[in-house]
Amino acid sequence: MLIAIPDLLDAATLANVRAIIDAAPWVDGNVTSGHQSALAKRNEQLPEDGAAAREAGKIVLDALAASPLFFAATLPLKVFPPLFNRYGLGQTFGTHVDNAVRVQRGRDFRVRADLSVTVFLEDADRYDGGDLVIEDLFGEQRVKLPAGHAVVYPSSSLHRVTPVTRGRRVASFFWLQSMVRDDAARRILFDLDRSVQSVAAVRGNDDADVIRLTGVYHNLLRRWADA
Known part of the structure; x- marks a missing residue:
């Protein structure tokens, strides 16, 4: 099931998140990759244990908690702390499947990845490419939403991010374990x-x-x- 969550972050909240993450240092996105993903992934990421990721991630989590649509669509049991990535010119993430279990670095916290979430943090007209492409039984679904909107989709699906050809794609991404596995x-x-x-x-x-x-x-x- 693929569900869009419109206006998860309002304009003021979105601006706050961007101010936090834009001022922080970024690292190679493969710091959180599994073996398969590392072969296909070319992007940058905020260090997951950094102050900026924690502060901005809390804002995203608060927005999720205030969204009845998100709760109805996901029935969350455990949510992995939000991460943040960005794709510059030519950067991409090839076809992959998310790891079945995500473990938070340095903590005894793990999540069975039932659902993946992407929160778009850059206006869609400010970059070309960077589409999230999700493969399902009905073919490819291309997702490129306005800034502040989110999409939820099965972590078991094959998906990719197409190469960015203009501008920069910025997003938050994370996984959750649902109360209902199926x-x-x-x-x-x-x-x-x-x-x-x-x-x-x-x-x-x-x-x-x-x-x-x-x-x-x-x-x-x-x-x-x-x-």
Whole structure:
């Protein structure tokens, strides 16, 4: 399931994040790569244990916590601290699959990577190329969203970032472990949640059908979730 999260960061929050990360030193992006990724990855990254990454990452995490759409789409159990990367002219990340388990450096914290998240931090008209290309059963999905928007997609999918041909692509990226491991089950719960919200907006939360559908949602979540 591929879901866009519009306006995860508002303009003021986005400007704050950019001020923090733009003033920080950057390193080779392969500091967090697995063996396969290192062969295909050409970009720069903020050191994950640096003060800038921690400060900007907390801002992103606070925005996630305030987004009902993000919660409904992902049902997060554990979120890997956000990382930050940028792609200059000619830089790219070839086709790869994200590691199944991500371990935070220097800490006993690990996340099963069910879902990958990219938060776009550069206006789309300020760079060419740099598309996030995700392969699924219906073919390639190309994603290039406005600054402040995010996209969530299965970590198990083949994906890549096309070469940047003008400007610079800047983003935050991270992984999360969902309470519901199965992607199809998460999709059912997401669709049901959105439908419940739509019916409730018309009939009210005290409507008998809304209450019944809400019960169905929570009973399915109870059946499928690990918490």
